[in-house]
Amino acid sequence: MSARLLSPVLILATIMTMSCSSNSGHSASSVSFGKLPSGETVELYTLKNAKGMEAAISTYGGVVVALKVPDRNGALGDVVLGFDTLDGYLKPEPYFGALIGRYGNRIGHAKFTLNGVEYRLAKNDGENSLHGGVRGFDKALWKAKPGVQSLELTYLSKDGEEGYPGNLSATVVYTLTDDNELKIDYTATTDKDTVLNLTNHTYFNLAGQGEGDILAHQVTINAGRFTPVDSGLIPTGELRSVAGTPLDFRQPHAIGERIGSNDEQIVLGKGYDHNFVLDRSGEGLALAAKVVEAKSGRVMEVLTTQPALQFYTGNFLDGTIHGKGGKVYGRRSAFCMETQHYPDSPNHPDFPSTVLRPGERYHQTTVYRFSAGA
Numbered sequence: 001m002s003a004r005l006l007s008p009v010l011i012l013a014t015i016m017t018m019s020c021s022s023n024s025g026h027s028a029s030s031v032s033f034g035k036l037p038s039g040e041t042v043e044l045y046t047l048k049n050a051k052g053m054e055a056a057i058s059t060y061g062g063v064v065v066a067l068k069v070p071d072r073n074g075a076l077g078d079v080v081l082g083f084d085t086l087d088g089y090l091k092p093e094p095y096f097g098a099l100i101g102r103y104g105n106r107i108g109h110a111k112f113t114l115n116g117v118e119y120r121l122a123k124n125d126g127e128n129s130l131h132g133g134v135r136g137f138d139k140a141l142w143k144a145k146p147g148v149q150s151l152e153l154t155y156l157s158k159d160g161e162e163g164y165p166g167n168l169s170a171t172v173v174y175t176l177t178d179d180n181e182l183k184i185d186y187t188a189t190t191d192k193d194t195v196l197n198l199t200n201h202t203y204f205n206l207a208g209q210g211e212g213d214i215l216a217h218q219v220t221i222n223a224g225r226f227t228p229v230d231s232g233l234i235p236t237g238e239l240r241s242v243a244g245t246p247l248d249f250r251q252p253h254a255i256g257e258r259i260g261s262n263d264e265q266i267v268l269g270k271g272y273d274h275n276f277v278l279d280r281s282g283e284g285l286a287l288a289a290k291v292v293e294a295k296s297g298r299v300m301e302v303l304t305t306q307p308a309l310q311f312y313t314g315n316f317l318d319g320t321i322h323g324k325g326g327k328v329y330g331r332r333s334a335f336c337m338e339t340q341h342y343p344d345s346p347n348h349p350d351f352p353s354t355v356l357r358p359g360e361r362y363h364q365t366t367v368y369r370f371s372a373g374a
């Protein structure tokens, strides 16, 4: 093509694309998200894919601050709860978008015994330890290494941090694929025997963050069993069939359809706040759940290598939090699908093991895949 056939607009567009991307449409860029009280700077990275989908991720807590996903008309909507500024995340808040470690969900009586040694953790949820303790991985400043359409975050959790043994070196890679998938790869190694259960605590509303409750979302979960809980939401140790209970999501059901049931487990959870044992064979990525929001047409599928999934329906949100764009986050205005090992596994030798030993490499992958139906 000769130069005189190129319009000035096309030339300008070409220069702009080259300056922010290495491939057409793909990019990773960052801005300052503010400073921590310690003076350290927090960065906010934005990943974009060729289809226009965007993910904004903070180095504080590895938080997914925004996730812009097309609806059936191609209009982008932010489908995750969170805050416009870092300040929101520095106040007490319910783990919006954050990476969770060392141990996702609860450890009963905030203690466990490993190799004959008892380890005591902070009681930050009644008698129990929740989501890694007072200063879990959600409150850590992660080191970032951006790729073209990915972001690698690393964090060294020191021996004894929050009561857990071993220097644990954790790496989380977020990748935004051109198939509209947000992929999260977790790896970790340790220099002493320890326990580990990493997850991500994103709150989704497929109609858009702050756009009402999620009760009409249709959910399918490939789980024939769940781990029933006591009043402190600690597993009793039983693996119970979902058959005939409001926790049977093997066929699609609206979240709101049975959430008001007087089923003992729904009452204890104040809604859904349960660990679903996934029906899976082999070790690779398997489809764990699917969520459909009819008005926008948005569909989210969750694929994971993990054995279980905490399905939580925002039962503790109460309208006191004002999030992005001043939106009020009322009860059940979002849901979480935290792929994980079972809660309290360190105290249940018959649950799949969460022990990581020196020389071993922890590796889990979860994919949140988006599409839009007719």
Ligand code: GLA
Pocket (backbone or CB within 6 Å): 094, 095, 105, 130, 233, 273, 310, 312, 316, 336, 338
């Ligand atoms: C998890 C727990 C819930 C609740 C939220 C945070 O999903 O299972 O009980 O603690 O985190 O509010």
